Ligand code: ADP
């Protein structure tokens with residue numbers, strides 16, 4: 189989900205109305221350059237600035253004499269000697285102190301990219317050192333005789349020292365001792381001080397325009413902070429408990445908006461008439477017979493349900509959950525064929541180009557036999573072809589279009605869109621799926637996912653969806669054996685015989701280039717394998733930065749067996765279907781979420797030969813990965829994954845990009861979702877207040 193959309197959901201409705209379009213440049217000290225830096229944080233206007241969640245709070249330290257600071261430092265040295273690891277918070281917080289002194293001398297040393305600046309300060313007969321790690325620019329700041337004030341953590345480094353957290357200066361003195369300040373997500377070229385000052389300024393200048401949308405009685409009943417107070421508390425924190433309440437109030441806003449829009453849509457849908465697709469048993473059987481396999485019992489039951497949904501005359505909203513490889517695509521295609529029978533167009537949305545192309549490749553023959561015209565629309569399509577697809581869609585010359593986010597673009601118009609199938613729907617946000625539905629009138633929607641969510645949560649978050657679950661897998665599959673390994677060498681004996689037999693091996697490396705010393709990137713891994721003895725089996729590399737055509741060609745070489753080893757990033761997570769692949773190696777597995785690992789593992793075990801998955805990664809990730817060794821049940825894995833990731837991710841509320849934590853809603857949990865539902869139920873006026881603005 190693009191950051192821009194995330195922000196749109198995160199904005200509290202009430203603030204948005206009052207502060208609509210107030211540009212950052214209205215703040216003093218913000219010109220175009222600084223506004224651009226803020227944009228890198230996902231902050232594009234004053235409203236978004238007011239809604240920035242601090243990463244954490246910091247309590248200013250109490251002033252100490254240098255003698256007191258030395259006492260703290262030597263206590264720290266003793267503790268270390270006795271091997272007492274002071275618990276990181278309780279213990280460490282006692283070591284914070286604020287000192288003042290005169291600069292005596294400084295020493296600067298570099299170790300490669302790292303550096304250490306030591307500044308000795310004195311106060312009367314007492315002296316100690318201030319330490320600055322990796323801040324070489326501070327070298328020029330200190331001259332002997334200067335008075336400095338600094339705050340930091342006492343430590344022992346061949347003598348009493350303080351690792352400085354912040355420095356006071358004439359223009360920016362340290363905060364009052366023991367007061368709380370907000371620490372913001374940082375970004376290139378925007379200091380903490382600057383962000384803090386800007387947030388404060390925004391608060392003073394515009395904070396009073398923030399209005400509370402919830403009725404006072406509801407606020408009181410649920411012990412909620414009013415929105416204006418919450419916004420103030422974020423940037424001018426008064427105490428930790430109240431700050432936590434403020435964060436949870438901010439997190440509640442988008443949930444209410446989400447819930448209100450879901451509820452509004454549901455009500456609208458109940459009143460609207462949708463395309464009626466009526467087919468009899470014989471036609472249904474005919475449609476099914478076009479598939480190259482017989483539907484499993486589970487598929488049959490869901491096909492029946494889909495047929496009922498499409499017949500009802502109200503827009504379908506069905507969530508189809510089923511483990512990786514359970515055969516959801518066939519059901520999506522089945523729905524498309526039904527819709528086409530009724531003369532409607534269908535759109536098949538997928539999160540990656542690879543998957544969209546794979547779907548088209550797999551289903552094109554089926555659709556062609558039914559006389560349907562198909563095309564794919566992706567971001568990488570050359571302009572000429574793109575224009576042709578767009579005009580064919582708008583004129584109704586295409587029946588089924590496969591595509592990525594490109595399908596959601598403004599320029600995409602349909603002559604008669606009747607059905608939208610959204611594959612891997614958890615990879616899209618609620619707003620995105622609605623954007624596709626909005627491209628037709630009363631469009632039927634089928635959402636498919638291999639990352640099931642617990643039922644209670646489904647009801648809260650996807651309250652407008654009917655849920656079907658595909659439990660069994662197509663016949664003839666052998667389960668995938670999963671094992672942790674620690675080095676590529678352990679794998680040679682396992683993989684060699686497979687390659688000899690002509691089977692294929694995926695080798696997944698999360699990053700294209702590694703940033704860490706003891707880690708290998710995909711490019712490097714490919715080079716190493718290509719130089720080794722497996723070169724004779726052929727090895728290919730694919731990743732997201734390749735041009736679509738190039739990637740497709742390389743994949744084709746793997747598919748056809750021309751090369752048997754495919755080194756890849758997680759681009760192959762969804763959509764690559766090569767039955768001859770019987771082993772997948774996943775390096776740096778600790779970097780990936782459980783559900784994602786399970787998806788990757790789903791690339792193998794698609795044929796009759798027994799398959800294996802090897803997880804390579806930091807030993808520390810052991811316990812987490814152990815679950816994958818133990819179970820192949822996507823539902824169990826999804827629940828564990830949810831518990832680990834938190835809900836922000838799941839709702840698509842989490843900010844993409846570098847500053848995840850800061851702008852994320854880690855506060856979102858099931859309870860808060862339920863509260864949002866309760867509030868909407870109790871105060872129907874909220875539906876208009878929140879959902880109304882989405883359409884304006
Ligand atoms: P997913 O649910 O993960 O999207 P797919 O739809 O990609 O799974 O199906 C996985 C594989 O199973 C595909 O190769 C597909 O052709 C095959 N398949 C699906 N349904 C059946 C079936 N009823 N019998 C045999 N193979 C099937």
Ligand code: MG
Nearest residue numbers: 516517611763
């Ligand atoms: Mg699928």
